[in-house]
Amino acid sequence: MTVTTEDNVPPKNAVESVWTRRPWLRRIVSVGLVLHLIALVIAPLAVAPTSPLWQRAWLVFRPYLEGMNLNHGYHFFAPEPGPSHLVRYELHFDDGHVEHGIFPNAQQHQPRLRYHRHFMLSEFLNNLAIDDSRRGLFDAVTHSYAEHLRHEHHAAEVTLSLRRHYVPGPQHISSGKRLDDLSLFAERPLGTYGSERR
Amino acid sequence: MFARMRWLIGLSVAYLRDGSSATATMWNRFWFAPTDPSTLCLIRVLAGLMLFYTHAVWTLDLQAFFGEQSWLSREVIAQANQGGYSWSVLNWCRSPAALWSMHVAALTTFVLLTIGLWTRVVSVLAFVFTVSYAHRTPGALYGLDQINGLLSLYLMVGPSGLRFSVDAWRARRAGQTIDSSSVTANLAIRLMQCHMCVIYLFAGLSKLQGLSWWTGFAFWGGIANQEYQTLDLTWLADWPLIINALTHLTVAFELSYCVLIWNRWTRPLVLLVAVFLHLGIVFALGMPTFGLAMLIANAAFVSPTLIRSLIDGPAHGGSNGSKSLAMRAPHFDSHPGSVTAGRRLAR
Numbered sequence: 001m002t003v004t005t006e007d008n009v010p011p012k013n014a015v016e017s018v019w020t021r022r023p024w025l026r027r028i029v030s031v032g033l034v035l036h037l038i039a040l041v042i043a044p045l046a047v048a049p050t051s052p053l054w055q056r057a058w059l060v061f062r063p064y065l066e067g068m069n070l071n072h073g074y075h076f077f078a079p080e081p082g083p084s085h086l087v088r089y090e091l092h093f094d095d096g097h098v099e100h101g102i103f104p105n106a107q108q109h110q111p112r113l114r115y116h117r118h119f120m121l122s123e124f125l126n127n128l129a130i131d132d133s134r135r136g137l138f139d140a141v142t143h144s145y146a147e148h149l150r151h152e153h154h155a156a157e158v159t160l161s162l163r164r165h166y167v168p169g170p171q172h173i174s175s176g177k178r179l180d181d182l183s184l185f186a187e188r189p190l191g192t193y194g195s196e197r198r
Numbered sequence: 199m200f201a202r203m204r205w206l207i208g209l210s211v212a213y214l215r216d217g218s219s220a221t222a223t224m225w226n227r228f229w230f231a232p233t234d235p236s237t238l239c240l241i242r243v244l245a246g247l248m249l250f251y252t253h254a255v256w257t258l259d260l261q262a263f264f265g266e267q268s269w270l271s272r273e274v275i276a277q278a279n280q281g282g283y284s285w286s287v288l289n290w291c292r293s294p295a296a297l298w299s300m301h302v303a304a305l306t307t308f309v310l311l312t313i314g315l316w317t318r319v320v321s322v323l324a325f326v327f328t329v330s331y332a333h334r335t336p337g338a339l340y341g342l343d344q345i346n347g348l349l350s351l352y353l354m355v356g357p358s359g360l361r362f363s364v365d366a367w368r369a370r371r372a373g374q375t376i377d378s379s380s381v382t383a384n385l386a387i388r389l390m391q392c393h394m395c396v397i398y399l400f401a402g403l404s405k406l407q408g409l410s411w412w413t414g415f416a417f418w419g420g421i422a423n424q425e426y427q428t429l430d431l432t433w434l435a436d437w438p439l440i441i442n443a444l445t446h447l448t449v450a451f452e453l454s455y456c457v458l459i460w461n462r463w464t465r466p467l468v469l470l471v472a473v474f475l476h477l478g479i480v481f482a483l484g485m486p487t488f489g490l491a492m493l494i495a496n497a498a499f500v501s502p503t504l505i506r507s508l509i510d511g512p513a514h515g516g517s518n519g520s521k522s523l524a525m526r527a528p529h530f531d532s533h534p535g536s537v538t539a540g541r542r543l544a545r
Contacts, residue, residue: 167422
């Protein structure tokens with residue numbers, strides 16, 4: 001039997017439930033709620049630029065934030081939308097032939113979510129590239145991408161470069177410039193990886 | 199002099215006593231008043247579909263993202279998480295067969311969550327799988343995964359299978375009573391609501407650090423970015439004031455969301471702007487899943503009365519006309535009995 005009479009009107013004795021009979025339960029849950037809400041706020045507050053206070057507070061909540069997958073800054077398109085980044089690769093095979101590729105690739109990576117996953121890989125690499133304090137991780141990630149490509153395509157070597165695609169201003173578009181104009185691209189070689197890294 | 203001091207102290211004590219009593223009443227009313235679980239249950243269906251789709255797309259690149267020769271090797275993930283607390287059940291999968299088995303289990307879990315079968319257990323598993331996939335490939339994540347994580351986390355808290363579910367159908371068939379209201383449903387919805395406020399607030403605050411959000415051209419940075427763009431809006435180049443207005447509106451919306459969403463009169467307008475903003479992301483910025491996930495999370499602010507009216511028909515909504523949208527809209531003021539409930543709980 002379904003009890004679904006008046007919506008939103010709790011049954012008369014509904015609140016006389018476990019929550020009213022056991023005030024200690026409410027207090028424990030309340031403490032948990034407060035700590036959870038503080039943790040939610042600490043995560044974005046501790047994103048750089050930040051103060052030593054928020055950094056220390058983040059260290060206290062770090063196990064909870066990371067364990068529960070709540071360690072996010074929510075900086076969508078901030079502080080600036082900025083240029084986008086792609087990774088261009090050259091595959092060198094044992095028989096001497098070379099193939100070229102790029103990710104993300106809207107034609108190759110369908111549906112759109114799959115494209116976005118690859119797009120985030122290249123953006124992740126760029127985020128490390130511009131952070132000198134994470135140089136070691138940047139090298140490790142670059143090497144990991146190269147190894148993945150080499151293994152997937154059975155190539156002997158792979159050469160990677162990070163391509164930056166600047167966004168033209170409205171005045172450029174008004175004057176006839178295209179979004180894929182060659183002048184909007186800049187390339188940073190990352191190296192060649194294979195049996196022997198160059 | 200002494201009498202004045204006593205009077206002042208008495209006044210202060212009364213202020214603190216009344217203040218703490220009122221705060222406790224409001225706190226209990228906000229968190230512990232029972233609510234109709236229809237909103238939570240609808241979110242379960244929509245979030246289940248989103249979680250299933252998100253993870254089904256991984257099927258196309260399962261080995262490439264989670265296998266032994268993945269884009270981000272286990273060693274690199276370990277290096278990135280040094281001293282961290284990330285975990286993933288996918289780390290147990292050392293062979294393609296194990297990985298595929300785990301993936302099928304995850305997809306099955308999301309299907310069960312969507313249809314609402316064994317919901318309490320399945321909602322916990324859904325959270326475990328959602329976090330596991332996210333932690334195994336941190337370099338491929340974006341806002342969608344954050345919202346998926348939020349939804350799966352709070353769906354564990356409340357009885358999200360009480361409506362629109364196989365569980366409810368089975369209970370009816372067995373002649374069991376189904377609760378018409380639930381405190382944990384309210385807790386789950388409240389947590390979603392507060393979390394959404396935090397997300398929008400920091401999305402707005404972080405934009406204040408950027409020059410282009412002040413000069414009014416940040417919106418252009420999104421629509422003229424070829425890697426994001428799925429709808430050509432570059433004709434707006436000749437309409438700079440519109441670009442400025444949309445940029446400032448975005449920041450104003452994000453900053454004010456956490457205040458205006460709680461007022462019953464402004465709430466429908468805030469939700470309407472949210473719908474336009476996120477549909478814009480769906481169609482123009484090439485992130486349909488993220489845009490829809492944000493809309494699903496925003497549904498936490500939609501009245502259960504309205505949801506039941508829409509799904510079961512106006513007769514079941516228990517409200518009339520525009521009242522269901524604003525007057526009796528979400529939970530802060532949705533229960534005629536909730537004030538009393540809060541006071542009773544505050545004792």
